[in-house]
Amino acid sequence: MSGLKFILLLACLFASVTFGQEQGQYRSRIMLDPLGEMGRGSELSVAELEKQISSIEDPYAKSSAGRFLARHYVQQKDYASAIAYYEEALDAAGLSGVANREMLRELAQVYLLDSNHSLAAVVLQRALDIDLVPDARDFLLLAQAHYRMGDYVAVVVALDGIQANGLKLEVQQLHQALALYYRAGAYEQCENILKQLLKVEVDNPENWHQLASVYLQQNKQKQALDHLNLAFEKRVPFAESELLLLVDLQAVSGNPYGAAMTLQNAIAQDAVSADAVNQRKLFELWLQARERDKAKAALVTAAQISGDTELYLYLAQLQMEEEEWxxxxxxxxxxxxxxxQDRFVSRANLLLGVSLLKQDRAPEARRAFINATLVGGANAQAAEWLSFMDAQPATENELRRVRGPCYGSEGKREPLKKNLGEPALAVDPMTEIAAAPVASGDPVAVKTIAKMRFFYSSHSESLADLLPQVRSLAGRLNVSLVKAAGTADGSVHVLGIPGEDLRLAMPIRGSAQAKGRYRIYNAKEFRCAWKVVALDGTASSGILEEFTRDILTSGYKATGGYRLVVKQGKPVTIELQVGIE
Structure with a gap:
């Protein structure tokens, strides 16, 4: 075939071909029509074209042939051959500046595919140096090449060229530029791009939250908080981590009350997990906001969920400050x-000693204070309390080891002596109106309990089956109460109402709402006979039946309703309350 025929064919075949359009369409043989007469063509293989390309003298035909062969080898993933033919096509200088820039862009992409990032950057710079209106795609590719080389300064310089040349980016290109700017640490530029994206993708939550992150990267806490508050008001979706970020920003900005409300509502709506970590955070926020009752309620839940000794000690400290001995x-x-753990032993015994002393249980308080002096932590304070109560010096036997309910690795458990005259275990000061024991000789005492509001779940089990589950079920009840925006106001109850399933109930205050299996019960005044028994693992309905017989023997008429108030401690006690007329 003559060189002229070959040149004319390639001129017709390749004049309008682009890299993106040809991918997936290359063939190993091409149709030739040297005279432009479609019915008289013949075929020339890639191998034959490779043999003849060096003999092509026309620049346009040689550049077109080289570009065709380069694209063919890109499809074959033979990047070395593709690069060689791209360079040959460019050296021939037979195409326009626009076509050459497109070839350079294709060559750069091949270098990137071949992980030769430095040469990709060189080629892209050649494309930008062509005397044409710049194309934003070249700046983006150049920034990508520099990023893969780890040259973040060059990434920013390349991307800044887009704005410097007055170029506009499409939405997808804005996201590409944002990712590169962010990885390069250019947060001010990220801020500008995100503001553009919010105008065209106002409903995309990622844009809202990324802008908050960019503000924080620039230490713009106020702007981040204002931005997230606006997003929250506009009902932009928040993930759990994003809600917790909003809570933290509200707290550090001097608004612990607002932070606590945000977190409590998020827990109630299941948007944030009601786990011990978040309950502890809620406690700390309410405490900072000087809402002690709410702080205490959150702390109770956190302690019960986690079993964390430190949280129990915090709770005991709060109760001590309010003289709830x-x-x-x-x-x-x-x-x-x-x-x-040994680090908690001294503090626990100190607090226990104070509570016992305030209940006029001096011997047990003395032992607890002595225990506190034997372990580092609160030993100095315990010694002061021993001096204050003018206690007898510790004996040699008492100084040997910690002995009591709160002990560590070197101690020994000993329960507190039972205090039969301890009225607070029998009477709940939050609910009692009047408590009047019957005449001497009667086996029961009587009181009237004020109206109460309960948050409860129903259980079809018998009382004997339900009692062993009370502790675990109470933890779930507490969590559900918090989610329902309520606050516990006393110990967990088992309510027996004639003709209905048993109810596991928590006294509440506040505006808790029924949710799921949990309901609200507004109880009227409850006149009852009562007494306290220890829950030793064998307690069952038999205790209740025996007490009911005692009540009837004393001349009272039972209504059929009853309440069991479960009070935690060692041992766990239950206050039996049997309704009477």
């Missing part, structure tokens, strides 16, 4: 159900 004791005994 029996609850302090109950909290500490619950914390000390298992052997303590």
């Amino acid at each position: 029996v609850p302090v004791q109950s909290t500490l005994l619950e914390a000390c159900e298992e052997r303590l």
Whole structure:
């Protein structure tokens, strides 16, 4: 075939071909029509074209042939051959500046595919040096090449060229530039791009949250908080981590009350996990906001969910500051159900000693204070309390080891002596209106309990089957109460209402709402006979039946309703309350 025929064919065949359009369409043989007469063509293989390309003298035909062969070898993933033919096509200088820039862009992409990032950058710079209106795609590719080389300064310089040349980016290109700017640490430029994206993708939550992140990267906490507050008001979707970020920003900006409300509502709506970590955060926020009751409710939930000794000690400290001596004791005994880590032993015994002393239980308080002096931590404070109560010096036997309910690795468990005259375990000060024992000789005492509001779940089990589950079920009840925006206001109850399933119920205050299996019960005043028994693992409905017989023997008429108030401690106690007329 003559050189002229070959030149004319290639001129017709390749004049309008682009890299992106040809991918997937290359063939190993091409149709030739040297005279432009479609019916008289013949075929020339790639191998034959390779043999003849060096003999082509016309620049346009040689550049076109080289570009065709380069694209063919890209499809074959033979990048070395593709690069050689691209360079040969460019050296022939037979195509226009626009076509050459497109070839350079294709060559750069091949270098990137071949992981030769430095040569890709060189080629892209050649494309930008052509005297044409710049194309944003070249700046993006150049930035990508520099990023893969780890040259972040050059990444920013390349991307800044887009704005410097007054070029506009499409949405997809804005996201590409954002990713490169962010990885290069150019947060100010990220801020500008995200503001552009929010105008065209206002409903994309990622744009909202990325802008908050970019603000924080620039230490612009106020702007980040204002931006997230606006997003929250506009009901932009928030993931759990994003809600917790909003909570933290509200807190560090001097608004712990707002942070606590945001977190509490998020927990109630299941947008944030009601786990011990978040309950502890809620406690700390309410405490900072000086909402002690709400802080205490969150702390109770956190302690019960996690079993964290430190949280129990925080709770006991709060109760002590409010002079709730029996609850302090109950909290500490619950914390000390298992052997303590040594770092908690001194503090636990100090708090236990104070609660016992305030209940006029001086001997037990003395032993607890002595225990506190034997382990580092609160030993100095314990010694001061011993001096204050003018206690007898510790004996040699008492100084040997910690002995009591709160002990560590070197101690020994010993339960507190039962205090039969401890009224606070029998009477709940949050609910009692009047408690009047019957005449001497009667086996029961009587009181009237004020109206109460309960958050409860129904259970079809018998009382004997339900009692062993109370502790685990109470933890779930507490979590659900928090989610329902309520606050616990006392110990967990088992309610027996004639003709209905048993109810596991928590006294509440606040505006808790029924949710799922949980309901609200507004109880009227409850006149009852009552007494306290220890829950030793064998307690069952038999205890209730025996107490009911005692009540009937004393001349009272039972209504059929009853309440069991489960009080944590060592041992766990139950206040039996049997309704009477």
